[in-house]
Amino acid sequence: MAPLLQLENVSVKYGAIEALREVSFSVEEGSITCLIGANGAGKSTTVNAIAGLVPTASGRILFQGEDITKLPASRRIAMGISIALEGRKIFGDQTVIDNLMLGAYTRSKNLSKLRREAEEMLARFPLIADRGQQLAGTLSGGQQQALAIARALMSRPKLLLLDEPSLGLAPILIQEIYQIIQDLADQGTTILLVEQFAAYAFMVSQNACVLEHGQLTLAGPVAEVRDDPRLARAYLGK
Amino acid sequence: MAKAVRRYLPFLLVALALMLLPWLGLNPFYTHLGINLGIYVILAISMDLLVGFSGQTSLGHAAFYALGAYASGLLAVRLGFPVWLSIPCAAVIGAVITGLLGMPLMRVSGFYLAMLTIAFDLLTMTLIDQWPALTGGVNGLYNIPSPTMGNFLMFGARLSHRGYYYVVWILAALAFIFQRRFVNSWVGRALVAIEGSPLAASAMGINVARYRWMTFVLSGTLAAIAGSLFGHNVGYLNSEAFHGVSNMVLAMALVGGLRYPAGPFIGALIFVLVPQWLNQWGLGDKQGLVYGLILLLSLVVLPKGLASFISKRPQLLRLDPADVPADGVENLERVVSYQHGEDEPPVLKLEKVSIHFGGNVALQDVDLEVRPGETHALIGPNGAGKTTLINIISGIYTPTSGETYFNGERTTGLPPHVLTQRGMVRTFQNLQIFPGLTVLENVMIGAHPTFRHAALTSVLPLKALNEEEREAMAAAREVLAFLGLSEYENTIATELPYGTQKMVELARAIVAKPKLLLLDEPAAGLHKEELDRFEEGIRKLQQRGLTILIIEHHLDLVLRLADRVTVLNYGKRIFLGSPDEARADEQVKEVYIGGAAATA
Amino acid sequence: MLLLFLILGITWGGIYALVGLGFNTTFWTLRILNFAQGEYLMAAVLLSIGFNRWVNLPWPIAIVLALAVTAALGLVLERVAIRPVLQHDPRSHSWVVTTLGAGIVLQNLAVLLFGTSEYPFPKLMEGVVQLLDARVEKQLLAVFAITVVLVVLFDIFVNRTLMGKAIKAVAFDRMAAEAQGINSRGIVMLSMILMALLAGIAGLLIAPMVSAHPYMGTLMTVKGFSAAVLGGLGSPVGAIVGGLVVGIAEQLVGGYINPGLKDAIGLIFLFVILIARPQGLFGKKVAERV
Structure with missing residues (x-):
């Protein structure tokens, strides 16, 4: 069976900067794959390109065997790709429920139906379960991250892209967020996880890809990547 | 001599x-x-100064035009001022x-000014009509x-139209000459810098609010x-x-070409010709439409x-760069050369x-101390607060509590x-090269x-000004x-590859003769060769005794360059501690890979 | 007299608020202001008159058709005056000049089609009512009622529909909105239509009170802007409060001090607020990202 997601020689440019150079890897259905590497290595660029938020300069992106390279973000979301962005990017001037309803924008415009679904979604996230009417900007960092993940799930994705869910969170909160990710994995959600803290990512992932200066330098099952000496070098240099 | 002739010949002929x-x-x-x-030429010069150089748009120049007309007219008619006095008085009143009116510019810019000038225009015209006792209504x-x-x-002497023609053209x-001398100087470069990026201009030591205000007033x-x-x-107002003059003035400046002497x-x-043509073609009533189309499309x-x-x-x-040799490249003594004594206070201190x-x-409660002549690295994972800290150090944010000291003050x-004027100079994480300017101008x-x-004073023919300009140009060429x-001096900076632009930014910072150089992720987005070139440049500056505070994600690079590291x-x-201690430190490792917390 | 001035002030303030809300919608989605907004107000009025006089359409149909054309002109403005300059340089403020130019073109086209004479516009209601010591035109009350309904509708649209929430989302963070599958281009178009409609309706409401001519919009651009800035650009509540403050202050100054000074109030508020509190009464101070 073809993998759920497949990248073939994908390159991305921001003006004069080549952020991603000929990156190829794939994500199997039902698995968690992590994308790790130092800051600025191109991890976020990769998932943003998959979600259709940044254009690819060359290469192909296949989802369920279908070429989605040229499709707009809204089509990709409708097909089943969802992303929780780096830095959480919740809509701070709207309530938690509103944020969740916007996550289902491509599925429905019916507010009462969406509100019901949003409340059901909230119930799955103890961190924010009783915060429905609060302005999202007033949530703590961990709560905002939980909201970002919940919002991404509102579109009922087949593939969930999680970009730096631990960013700026205290260790205790990172544990909680990773519990959520583990639960999602146990329910069979396919996840591509971007993480700069490799050790966290390894706890939940089956496969790992390492990016360095916009290039894929290492990929394979977590057990192999973890012990590869090239991993430490990717972070701390020689 | 021949060069001067070539430069000024077109103007002499005109x-x-x-x-x-x-x-x-x-x-x-x-x-x-x-x-x-x-x-009209004076009007267009006035608008060009504002829009072309400081990037501010006035949609109400008719008001200032009318102010001058009425001020001089009233002084002459009501108080019997002679014209040689009433015209300068009108300038002062203007x-x-x-x-x-420009006072809010100290706080805001851009479209606020545009709307403020429209409003002022409408108000002035209303006042003229509503105050017949003064203006004749x-x-x-x-x-x-x-x-x-x-x-x-x-x-x-009683002047005919022919005589008046010369009065107008002398002015x-x-x-x-005033405008060209004003802008062909550090002032003009500062204005264009503000237009390109107010934030970076302010980091170059330019008082953004005052320059904007001054240009507006001029x-x-x-x-x-x-x-x-x-x-x-x-003779009659x-x-x-x-009516419609504001739009005409703006259209004149845009159609003619901003910043060009011609x-x-x-x-x-x-x-002057358009209304004649329109009248000839029987389209005299379409003048407003033409102005509108010009503004919309030009x-x-x-x-x-x-x-x-x-x-x-x-x-x-x-000055012509060719006349200003870049000597002393080998030792860079003109720009960067520091001898640090034992008892000097820390260059930077945060309490x-x-x-x-x-x-x-x-x-x-962050403490930080940068000693004279050292290269201090500030590292930490994303979201740790590094950029916030550098923004506090460089004065963009004011801390909620705590104190900062620079050179003991x-x-x-x-x-x-x-x-910046006191010697703290920074580069930016997101490239802040001034668009449309050459590398030399940027630097x-x-x-x-x-x-x-x-x-x-930039308009005055002072010898000291030329000396300053020569010195700055020599320093810039030397650093480049x-x-x-050097080969890129006359290239438009924003057309260069990213890595080269980063180096231009570094050059621009050094030429300010910094006592402390703040580098905010200088190596982000650089490829291998560019990184090597950057490292080599920094090493040379270190040898000259420059004090550096660097934030960088390429840990191998900063740990090689730094004397001390704050995480x-x-x-x-x-x-x-030292870079070696940092490499060995378990806590630092954990911060970067998330080891202990995750495996615990 | 005070009561009458207050009623007049509130009614006109509501009109300024509508124009101010129009400024807000495009400021949210594009970070631009339409300097031709007053001309959109004028366009809706004169188009209605044109459709009624020359095509012999009954007023309601003429008005609806005129609003539709005005909305379309909003889309044209985005395509001709805004998109090209933002594409060339997203940071540039060239849109100030291009939208102003578009306004001048509209104004001059109106002069070509309608001349500079003033046209009567039908009132919604004739007659006056006695309110305490003030005789108030029914038209004024009708305008006030419609303004309230419009502001409420605007609030419902922005806060109680998913589309409205999507506009706020695009305003807050365009990329995050796109990550939810929101088509930000479409939202931008929508904001241009809203801007044009708010201005157009404001024009139709005041047309019977001021009589219609090609220059009726110019002052409205400035006063609507004053309202929006006074309240805080981007804040709908701010636009309404700002509009009311400007409207009432205008009537009081015009009534008790000097009618000639009436139109200066907006400028004075604009000037003072820009010096004292540029983010406006309800605006948040935004730190520039470095």
């Missing part, structure tokens, strides 16, 4: 033609057109009023001394002078005469204006600095341009703090040579 025009035996009508042309103001009325006396020539004053000339030309002349010529269709077809890109340099955003504590809460903007004269960038995590300092 000046000669203008001088001869009234004597060519043409229909006197051409003298009238010539007078209008001169007045300056005072635009000075007051809708009936107008009569008997202004003018050649048309035959009562225009200049120092006792137009002075306005032209522009308004020039418009007022043009207005007084207009009033004395026609009412508000009707200023721009105001071309723009003015077209707008920025899209012809963004550089007509002057771009006949002249080269206008330079912002007073228990905290900052809150809303309810979030971004930094908590307390600097908490001082704005960026003051810190010379970095030398802004080395110019010590008041901005308005030092970093291996931030969650807004707190968790480590201070």
